[in-house]
Amino acid sequence: MAISAPTVLDLPPGPRQPRYAQALQWVMRPQEFVVRQRERFGDVFTLEFIDGLPLVVLSDPEDIRTVFTGSAEVMHAGEANKLLEPVLGSRSILLLDEAEHLRHRRLLLPPFHGERMLRYEQIMAEAARRELATWQEGETIEMLPRMQAITLEVIMRAVFGIEDGLEMERLRVLLRTMLQQTTDMRQMALSLILGPDSERLQQRLDEVLRPVDEELYRVISGHRAAANLEEREDILSMLLLARDEDGEAMTDEELRDELMTLLLAGHETTASSLSWAFEQLTHQPQTLERLTEELRDGGDEPYAEAVIRETMRLRPVLPIVIRLLKEPITVGQGRFRLPAGTRVAPAIILVHLRDDIYPDPYQFRPERFIETAPGTYTWIPFGGGMRRCIGSAFAQFEMRAVLRAVLTNFDLEAAGGPERITRRSLTIVPDHGGRVRLLRRVKPAGSEATGKGAQAP
Ligand code: HEM
Numbered sequence: 001m002a003i004s005a006p007t008v009l010d011l012p013p014g015p016r017q018p019r020y021a022q023a024l025q026w027v028m029r030p031q032e033f034v035v036r037q038r039e040r041f042g043d044v045f046t047l048e049f050i051d052g053l054p055l056v057v058l059s060d061p062e063d064i065r066t067v068f069t070g071s072a073e074v075m076h077a078g079e080a081n082k083l084l085e086p087v088l089g090s091r092s093i094l095l096l097d098e099a100e101h102l103r104h105r106r107l108l109l110p111p112f113h114g115e116r117m118l119r120y121e122q123i124m125a126e127a128a129r130r131e132l133a134t135w136q137e138g139e140t141i142e143m144l145p146r147m148q149a150i151t152l153e154v155i156m157r158a159v160f161g162i163e164d165g166l167e168m169e170r171l172r173v174l175l176r177t178m179l180q181q182t183t184d185m186r187q188m189a190l191s192l193i194l195g196p197d198s199e200r201l202q203q204r205l206d207e208v209l210r211p212v213d214e215e216l217y218r219v220i221s222g223h224r225a226a227a228n229l230e231e232r233e234d235i236l237s238m239l240l241l242a243r244d245e246d247g248e249a250m251t252d253e254e255l256r257d258e259l260m261t262l263l264l265a266g267h268e269t270t271a272s273s274l275s276w277a278f279e280q281l282t283h284q285p286q287t288l289e290r291l292t293e294e295l296r297d298g299g300d301e302p303y304a305e306a307v308i309r310e311t312m313r314l315r316p317v318l319p320i321v322i323r324l325l326k327e328p329i330t331v332g333q334g335r336f337r338l339p340a341g342t343r344v345a346p347a348i349i350l351v352h353l354r355d356d357i358y359p360d361p362y363q364f365r366p367e368r369f370i371e372t373a374p375g376t377y378t379w380i381p382f383g384g385g386m387r388r389c390i391g392s393a394f395a396q397f398e399m400r401a402v403l404r405a406v407l408t409n410f411d412l413e414a415a416g417g418p419e420r421i422t423r424r425s426l427t428i429v430p431d432h433g434g435r436v437r438l439l440r441r442v443k444p445a446g447s448e449a450t451g452k453g454a455q456a457p
Contacts, residue, residue, distance in 0.1 A: 010337045011054055014046035023050045030319050030428055031349055031421050038350055044332040055343045056331070057320070059350035061357070061377040063331045067323055067346050068377065068385035072098050074329065077387050080322040080343055086205050087182050088264065089257030093390075103244050105390070108258065111238040114393040119233050120158040124398050127153040128405035137441050140415040142433030143278045144424075147271035150402055152176075158394075159262050160219055161234025171219075174212045175263065181208045182264075182425070216256050235262070262391070269317050270395045272427040273381075274402055275434035276315035277307065280364045282414035282436050287366060292407045296442075301400065306366035308399050309374055312381035314364055317427040319349035321383050348380050349428075411439040 015022060015037060025033040026047070034057060037045050043060040058064060067075060078097035085095055093104040127150045135141065156162045156171060182205070220236070223229065229237050236259065243249055250258070281288040287307070294303045325342045338344065353361040357378045358368065382389035389395070406412070415437040419430035 010339060011046045011342065012044040012056060012332060012336050013041050014048070014054075015040075019048040019050055019052060022047055027423050029421070030423055031353075034319075034347060034350055035353065042332075043350075044336060053343060055322070055345050056336075056338055057345050057347045057350070058331060059347045059354070060332070061351060061354075061375070062333070064346045064351060064377045064380065064384070066329060066331060067344060068380075068383070068388075070323075070329065070385075072101065072386055074325060074327045075323040076326055077101075077321070077323050080324040084264075086202055087209065088261050089253070091254045091257040092261040093258060094261055094265065102386075104254075104258070105386070107239065107242045107244060107250060108390055110242070111235040112390045112394055117393050117397040120154070120394070120397070121401060123157045124150075124154050124401035125405055127151075127157070128402050132405060132409050135410065135438055135441075137438055140435055140437045142435055143275040144271060144429055144433035147274040147402070147434075148268065151267045151271040151274075151398065152179075154398060155263055155267050157234070159235045159266070160216075160259060161223060161232060161236045162219065167219075171212075171215050174215055178208045178212050179264075179268070181205075212260075213256060216259055217252060220252050220255050220259075265389075266391045266394065268425070268427050270398055272317040272424070272429045273308075273312060273315070273395070274399055275430055276317070277311040277399065277403060278406075278412070278436055279414075279419050279430045279434040280311055280314065281307070282412055283418050284364055285413070287364065288407075288412070291366075291403070292411075295404045295407050301404075302370065303366065304400050304403055305396075306369040307403070308396055309369040309379065310364060310366040311399075313352045313358065313369075313374075313379060314362075315421070315428065316348040316352055316381040317429070318381070318383075319428055320345040320347050321387070346380065346383075348383075351378060351380060354378075409443050410441055412436045413439055 022033075026049070037047070037057070038059060043058070044063065045057055047055045047057060049055055058067065076097045078095045078101060081094050084092070088094060091104075093101060093108060096104055130153070131146055131150050135146075152172065152175065153168075156168055156175075160171070162168045162171060220240075223232075223236055223240055226232065226237075229240060236255070239250060239255060239258065241249075281291065291303055291307050294301060322343055322345050325338060325340050325344060327340050328337055329344075330337050331344070352358065355361050357375070376384065382392040382395075413436065415435040416432065419432050419434065421428050422431040423429070
């Protein structure tokens with residue numbers, strides 16, 4: 001169903017540039033673009049995107065609270081994410097609203113519970129170790145593709161439960177091809193122009209998706225047939241055993257859509273966040289040194305936790321989330337009554353740069369999270385409310401495991417100046433992929449890559 005334009009106009013002001021110009025700036029320089037608009041129009045402003053519909057951007061924590069605590073009947077995220085349907089499928093949690101969303105969320109949440117994450121530590125450390133074994137002293141590398149290799153392997157093993165080496169290799173090749181196609185900027189531009197319902201687009205997608213789907217259905221039926229399903233630790237096995245309130249299990253089609261969702265929601269986001277962590281750390285040697293020391297000591301890791309929080313504050317890889325309003329709401333301290341049909345966007349990236357909440361907001365300073373816990377509506381890299389990321393513990397745990405593996409094995413330094421923010425499909429990434437120089441291997445290749453004392457975040 002196409003989204004129709006709001007009927008009553010009570011929208012906050014915004015830039016008057018043509019919509020293509022706005023969309024281009026949003027894609028190329030997302031942070032500069034929205035920061036400029038906030039300086040001009042204040043905490044609430046309206047953008048116009050390629051589809052010609054307004055998008056009301058919010059950056060006052062009070063308005064963020066209004067959206068995150070709003071009822072599921074009023075705040076439709078699924079409808080607002082329609083563009084993702086050709087890849088994710090119509091039964092993806094990201095595309096559902098109200099009762100169906102809640103049903104999927106209840107089925108998906110238990111396997112992602114914070115305490116369960118410890119079980120994935122070994123998988124995460126092994127994936128990192130395999131990648132690290134290919135690194136050479138003295139070389140300069142781009143972190144982003146290296147981190148993607150690690151996070152893809154982690155998803156295939158921890159979420160899809162793949163153990164067989166050949167099966168893993170086959171799926172890796174297929175997923176890489178699919179991810180390249182679906183995250184390619186030209187593809188994105190094409191889908192914005194043609195719209196998600198375009199037949200041409202669907203046809204091109206079908207070609208890359210068909211072999212992936214066949215493989216995913218093979219993985220699902222293999223799991224169904226497994227005699228030891230109850231003992232298995234992977235997330236797919238738990239989803240196969242999960243029952244909703246009516247005692248119903250998920251169908252194969254639902255499972256396929258959710259596996260694809262977990263892959264797309266969890267792989268690139270975590271890899272992008274990790275490459276930002278290295279980009280920030282290598283440009284601030286004292287911070288890097290303090291973190292490295294803590295991780296090599298092998299005890300508790302409070303500084304690592306603060307580094308991860310600060311990375312996600314300063315470089316939130318998903319800069320906004322979107323809701324489609326089904327009923328009017330009031331924002332901007334009572335100044336604007338937004339009509340039903342408006343899309344609103346809590347702007348994570350702008351909330352995180354508020355100097356009334358974060359003094360010197362552009363400084364990378366993990367210390368700010370040592371004594372102060374992140375606020376529910378002021379630290380929102382994982383969104384909030386009923387749609388808050390279900391993989392937040394998984395992602396933070398994985399980031400910690402990978403930071404630990406890399407920094408206990410290598411001394412690093414920046415290779416070049418600080419990198420600008422650019423966009424790679426849905427996430428924002430360092431524009432040179434986070435380039436670092438590998439100075440010295442601390443431990444011989446293949447030796448144990450982890451420290452000890454890991455705790456679930
Ligand atoms: C650094 C890594 C990650 C970031 C920054 C991130 C961020 C987010 C954000 C902002 C949302 C909310 C979207 C909205 O409000 O519309 C979200 C939702 C979601 N995320 Fe994550 N995510 C990350 C990692 C993961 C991982 C590792 C997984 C699973 C393997 C995952 C699975 C999901 C799912 C299934 C949802 C949809 C929840 C719902 O609609 O109820 N994410 N994520």
